[in-house]
Amino acid sequence: MKALKEKLEEKIEAHRPRVKKLLQEHGEKVINEVTVQQVIGGMRGIKSLVTDIS
Structure with a gap:
């Protein structure tokens, strides 16, 4: 489990x-x-999806 935590970190x-x-x-x-701040900072009550495609 420690290795997983280190990789995630x-x-x-x-x-x-x-x-x-x-x-x-x-x-x-907007x-x-x-706002972008709302999306990154918690997304409570907001329908959204943040993804990183690489």
Whole structure:
């Protein structure tokens, strides 16, 4: 289980700069009636899907 947690931690840390850049550049942009900040910051009550296709 420890190896899985370590691998996930690596992937999350690698992804953080992308999310930070997205929020800095587009955080105030409106997506329908939802902002990027709302989507990244919890999505409570919001119908959405965040995916990373690579």
